Amino acid sequence: MGCSAFSKKNMKNKILLPFAIVSFLFIFFILYVGLNRSNIYIPETVINEKIPTFKVKVFNSEKELSSIEIFKNDIYYLLNIWASWCIPCRDEHPYLMELKKNKKLKIVGLNYKDKVKNANNFLNELNNPYTLILSDTDGTIAIEWGAYGVPETFLVYNGKIIKKIIGPMNNNLFKEIESAVK
Amino acid sequence: MKILNLLVIIIFLFNFNVSNAKDRNLNSKITKNLRCLICQGQSIHDSDTEFANSLKLVVEKKITEGMSENEIYEFLKTKYGEWILYDPALNQKTYILWLLPLLLFLIGGAIIFKNLKIKKN
Numbered sequence: 641m642g643c644s645a646f647s648k649k650n651m652k653n654k655i656l657l658p659f660a661i662v663s664f665l666f667i668f669f670i671l672y673v674g675l676n677r678s679n680i681y682i683p684e685t686v687i688n689e690k691i692p693t694f695k696v697k698v699f700n701s702e703k704e705l706s707s708i709e710i711f712k713n714d715i716y717y718l719l720n721i722w723a724s725w726c727i728p729c730r731d732e733h734p735y736l737m738e739l740k741k742n743k744k745l746k747i748v749g750l751n752y753k754d755k756v757k758n759a760n761n762f763l764n765e766l767n768n769p770y771t772l773i774l775s776d777t778d779g780t781i782a783i784e785w786g787a788y789g790v791p792e793t794f795l796v797y798n799g800k801i802i803k804k805i806i807g808p809m810n811n812n813l814f815k816e817i818e819s820a821v822k
Numbered sequence: 823m824k825i826l827n828l829l830v831i832i833i834f835l836f837n838f839n840v841s842n843a844k845d846r847n848l849n850s851k852i853t854k855n856l857r858c859l860i861c862q863g864q865s866i867h868d869s870d871t872e873f874a875n876s877l878k879l880v881v882e883k884k885i886t887e888g889m890s891e892n893e894i895y896e897f898l899k900t901k902y903g904e905w906i907l908y909d910p911a912l913n914q915k916t917y918i919l920w921l922l923p924l925l926l927f928l929i930g931g932a933i934i935f936k937n938l939k940i941k942k943n
Binding site: 679683684778779780783785788 | 862873876877879880883901902903905
C-alpha cells in the first residue's frame with residue numbers, strides 16, 4: 641500500500657513539474673511578446689474603402705454641400721482635417737502648401753471644432769492651401785470618415801479612400817502622396 | 823372638449839417621454855460598449871474627450887435615424903476596426919481570448935473532481 645502511494649505521488653510530480661514548466665514558459669512568452677508591442681491602438685491606414693456620404697456646411701457660410709457634390713470622379717482629392725488650436729497642424733502646413741502646387745490634386749479642408757475667427761487668423765498667418773473648406777463644428781463628420789483626432793488626411797480618388805494619414809504629414813508621407821498622384 | 827384636449831396632450835407627452843427614455847437607455851448601453859481611442863481603457867460613455875463627445879452625438883443621430891444596436895456596432899467597426907468594441911466577436915484573432923477561460927475552467931474542474939474522487943477512495 642505504502643509503495644503504491646509513493647509511486648502515485650512520484651507520478652504526480654512527474655506530470656506536475658513539466659506542466660508547471662510549460663505553463664510558466666507559455667505565460668512568459670505571452671508577456672514577453674506583449675512587452676515589445678505598443679499598447680496604443682491605431683486604426684488601419686491602408687484602406688480601399690468608399691468615402692462616406694454626408695451633408696456638410698461650407699466654412700464661414702450657410703451653404704450646404706453633399707459629399708457627391710464635393711468629390712468628383714477622375715480627380716485626386718486630399719481631405720485634410722485641421723483646426724487652428726491644433727499644434728501639429730502648423731507643422732504639416734508647409735507640406736500642404738507645397739502639395740497645393742500639384743495641379744492634379746485638390747485639397748479640401750475640414751475645419752474641426754474650431755472658431756471661425758481663429759481659423760481665419762490661422763489661414764491669414766500661414767496661407768490657405770485649400771480649394772474648399774468645410775466646417776465640422778461638432779466633430780460628427782470626422783467620425784463618418786473614421787478619424788479620431790486632428791490632423792488626419794485622406795487621399796481620395798474616384799469615390800474611394802486610397803490612403804489615410806493619422807497625425808501630421810512628414811517628408812516621407814508627402815513624397816508618397818506626390819508619387820500616388822500621377 | 824377642453825378635457826379631451828388636455829388628455830390628448832398628456833398622452834402625447836407621455837409617449838414622447840417613453841420613447842426618449844428608451845433612446846437614452848440604448849444610447850448609454852451602446853456608448854458603454856465602445857472603447858475611446860484617445861484615452862484607451864475608458865469607454866466612450868465615461869470619456870470626456872473631443873472624440874468621445876462627438877461619437878456620442880453620432881450614436882444619438884444613428885439611433886434617431888432608426889439604426890439598430892448591431893447596425894451601429896457594424897458601422898463603427900468598419901470605421902475604426904474591431905478594437906472599438908468592448909465585446910469582440912469570436913474569430914481567428916480572438917479565439918484564445920474566448921476559449922482560454924473555458925479551458926481553464928474545465929482543467930480546474932477536472933483537477934477538483936479527481937482530487938475529490940481520490941479522497942473518497
